Amino acid sequence: MARSRVLDSKNQIIDVAFSIVDKDGADDLSTRRIAKELKVSTMTLYNYVQNVEEIKKEVLIKGVNILFASIYEKMRNCDFNDANGGGRMAAYCRAYAYALFEFAGKHKSITRYMIGEGKTHYVNEAELRPFYHSFDVFYNKRGLSQEESADIEKKCKMFQWMVLSMIHEYIDNIYNMSEEEVKECINLYISKMLCSEQ
Amino acid sequence: MSSVHEEFLQRIEFSNEEIKSIMPYWEHTCRLLGLNDKDVRIAIDEWIGKYWDMSLKGVRQCIGAYVRELIELVRMKEYQQNGAKILYCNMPTHPACLLSNKIAGGDRLHIAHPDWLVTSVMSAFFNKPVTSEVEDSFAMNPSCRHCAMNQFRIMAQKKQIITNPDAYWNWGLCCNEGPKTEEMIRCLGNDDWHYVLTTLPHDVMNGAVEADDERRVEYLARQLQEAQKKISKYTEIDVSETEVIEAEKQYFRYLQKVDDLTDIVSFSDPQPIGGNDLTLFSAPTALAFDTGFHYLEEALDTLIEEARERVQKKEGPLPAGSPRLACHFVPYCVPWIAEEFKDAGINLSINTFFATAKDQMKYNDEKDIYKKIARQWFCNPCAVNLGNEAKLVVDRLERYPVDGVLYGFFSFDRWIGSLQKMLIKTVEERAGIPHFYLEGDFFDDSSCAFQDKKARIESIGYHVKIRKLINAGD
Numbered sequence: 064m065a066r067s068r069v070l071d072s073k074n075q076i077i078d079v080a081f082s083i084v085d086k087d088g089a090d091d092l093s094t095r096r097i098a099k100e101l102k103v104s105t106m107t108l109y110n111y112v113q114n115v116e117e118i119k120k121e122v123l124i125k126g127v128n129i130l131f132a133s134i135y136e137k138m139r140n141c142d143f144n145d146a147n148g149g150g151r152m153a154a155y156c157r158a159y160a161y162a163l164f165e166f167a168g169k170h171k172s173i174t175r176y177m178i179g180e181g182k183t184h185y186v187n188e189a190e191l192r193p194f195y196h197s198f199d200v201f202y203n204k205r206g207l208s209q210e211e212s213a214d215i216e217k218k219c220k221m222f223q224w225m226v227l228s229m230i231h232e233y234i235d236n237i238y239n240m241s242e243e244e245v246k247e248c249i250n251l252y253i254s255k256m257l258c259s260e261q
Numbered sequence: 262m263s264s265v266h267e268e269f270l271q272r273i274e275f276s277n278e279e280i281k282s283i284m285p286y287w288e289h290t291c292r293l294l295g296l297n298d299k300d301v302r303i304a305i306d307e308w309i310g311k312y313w314d315m316s317l318k319g320v321r322q323c324i325g326a327y328v329r330e331l332i333e334l335v336r337m338k339e340y341q342q343n344g345a346k347i348l349y350c351n352m353p354t355h356p357a358c359l360l361s362n363k364i365a366g367g368d369r370l371h372i373a374h375p376d377w378l379v380t381s382v383m384s385a386f387f388n389k390p391v392t393s394e395v396e397d398s399f400a401m402n403p404s405c406r407h408c409a410m411n412q413f414r415i416m417a418q419k420k421q422i423i424t425n426p427d428a429y430w431n432w433g434l435c436c437n438e439g440p441k442t443e444e445m446i447r448c449l450g451n452d453d454w455h456y457v458l459t460t461l462p463h464d465v466m467n468g469a470v471e472a473d474d475e476r477r478v479e480y481l482a483r484q485l486q487e488a489q490k491k492i493s494k495y496t497e498i499d500v501s502e503t504e505v506i507e508a509e510k511q512y513f514r515y516l517q518k519v520d521d522l523t524d525i526v527s528f529s530d531p532q533p534i535g536g537n538d539l540t541l542f543s544a545p546t547a548l549a550f551d552t553g554f555h556y557l558e559e560a561l562d563t564l565i566e567e568a569r570e571r572v573q574k575k576e577g578p579l580p581a582g583s584p585r586l587a588c589h590f591v592p593y594c595v596p597w598i599a600e601e602f603k604d605a606g607i608n609l610s611i612n613t614f615f616a617t618a619k620d621q622m623k624y625n626d627e628k629d630i631y632k633k634i635a636r637q638w639f640c641n642p643c644a645v646n647l648g649n650e651a652k653l654v655v656d657r658l659e660r661y662p663v664d665g666v667l668y669g670f671f672s673f674d675r676w677i678g679s680l681q682k683m684l685i686k687t688v689e690e691r692a693g694i695p696h697f698y699l700e701g702d703f704f705d706d707s708s709c710a711f712q713d714k715k716a717r718i719e720s721i722g723y724h725v726k727i728r729k730l731i732n733a734g735d
Contacts, residue, residue, distance in 0.1 A: 072712045128720035135723035138730050151731045189668065189682045189698035190717075193724055200728050204693045 069103055073111040076101070077121045081173065084122050089176040092119065120188060123181045126166070126173050127194045133162040152201050152215075153253045159197070160226045160249045164233070164242070171234045178227055198223065218256055225252060265298050266291070269305055273325035274318065283332060290335040293422050294379065296387060304387050312596035313386075314538050314578070319564025323541050324386060326556035331382050333551045334373045338424035346370045346496040349426040351410060351439055352377035353547035355638045358485060359430065360549040361508035366498040374548045375423050376410035380704045381544070384409075384594035390705035391416065408674055409704030411442040418446050418454070428495035429456040430488065434644060438674075457491045459484050468648030472624065472639035481638065482631035505630045508549075509637075513621070515554045516546050518561050520618035523611055525568045527661040531577030533568045536591040536609030537599045543615035544593070547641070578603055584664040584725045585610040586697070587657075589642075589681070592670045594704045601715060602667075605722030611661050613654045617641055620653065647680055651687045658692040664732075665725050666692075669699035695728065697721045 070076065079100050083092050094115050098105040112118055137158035143151055167174040186195045198219035202212045229245065232238040240248075266287060270280045291301065314320050337347050345368065350359050352374045363372045383389045391413050417423050433440040443456040461481060471477050493499050519542055526532055526539055542561050550557065571577060585608040592598050599609045620640035627633035642650040658666065666688070668681050685696040699717060 074712045074716075077713075124717060124720075128716050131720050131723040131727070135727050138727050151733075155727070155731055187686075189685050189696070190700070192686075193695045193697055194720075197724070197727075200695075200731050203690070204732075 322560030347426040350430040354432045356512045356549040357508040361505040365500045365504045380409045433460040471645040472636045478635045481635035529572045531581045532608045533571035540591040540593040586667045587663040590614045655691045665695045670701045670703040
């Protein structure tokens, strides 16, 4: 017999899992805890998901969804010829960094998982790869020579490393930067590394 | 005569005279498949109008062609009782192989792809996937996912929804589940289940172009020829090369028209029709109808004209400049997926699986008809080794302008599903456009709730639109 379904959708599980990771970190995520919070049996969860790994991946996908909605909004409202300069690549770098900091401010534990263990596990999963490799739009495209592509890739990677290091310090309370400091730092990098050659 | 059924058939372009003559068969079809008046009413009022572009006569005619074929399928029991032979086949296939049997047999033989036909019609037009019933009855449950077509084959046989064929031509080729299903049907006690397998060994070097590999082409050509001989023993209808040549001609004429439509869809901005509607016409390039290409071609001719009119008027489901995603095979059996992408401002566009015409044309000069069919078959991305598949897909992505590619929906499938995730990375690197993956079941949306996919589709939409904004500066 097909098993009965008592939840409306898998989303209910993911929402609860997201809250658990957000509050207590990914290590505390278990099917038992999710089931308890949803007031269903553990076995019920397996009608909707295969295992806890799938839930963790879905938590990341949900985080990425929120993040990219924010990046899109920032890009959509962006004046690509504004005084800060740097064109579309600089605009994307700013939108990416600002959105990530905003997200980290609201979801520290989720961010830690997204850029730490979660990234290590799922960076090449088909569902998540386009988001983790979003900067490839600048260097993985036709018309660029190998050297140009490699050069842009290096710049993008360095930018991501810088932003992620700052995020790590921010979420681990090593250095509590203000929004202005973050923006200043990012804009300085962009002006030195990207604008000079565009 | 029930008015809801009459209304339904009118809506999909059946003439009043045809409705009168066909109604008893349609009502019988509904009874067998568990479609009650309420289901048909919901299809008319909610489902079809929402997910299919019913303002296009070509689309209405095409849905009519599918339904007409379904009625034919259900009538095959009656045909069989009157002495006709029945030949079934799974999908995908090269249509000429099955169609040549129909051309040779006329009314003495009827052909069908029952698994594909029933699962498609029930899911795409009535939102009543057939798999849930199978899961209740057999061991093929969600923990052991199977292709809906194999599931339906077993259920249909056990419940006698459709008549047993005189022969089942199983194009296993790369699929290891299809042939096992035939064995299972026999094991379930049906000793009269006659099937002929056409398979290929998995022994080609990765990256070899199989359509140009003489040894491979020769092997498949002779496999097909031998399979036809076995089929003819069961059906008692000989199929000559002349009939195969005629079937290939009919197929290729239809394929070229689908190719024309694909070009119109791909190179016009705004995109004049949606991915679901295009796929409705593309899918029959991998199978054959008992009614032949007649009704489909009539619908296709109408749609091409309608699409051209829309291009002239610069009309389409979304405004000009909207991003578009190619798909391996637009999931038209879960039609709300394309609609949800549309709501996110994204067009689902071409099917890389079906855009084969330009590749197949290279082999028009092949004299041996079975070798020609084999070469054409090897132009299908899913029919060849992974390296060859990647090359075919990249060629198509370079030919047709798209902003990304959407994969997924086949995780249950031992044939396509296992290779998709490997393929994505290779194609993405070579084509330079992002590939997205959406988990789901192509034939059955009960495994993926709308709410589960909505946020994911929105997020793919954001990503594609961000890239579009960035690339607009180039």
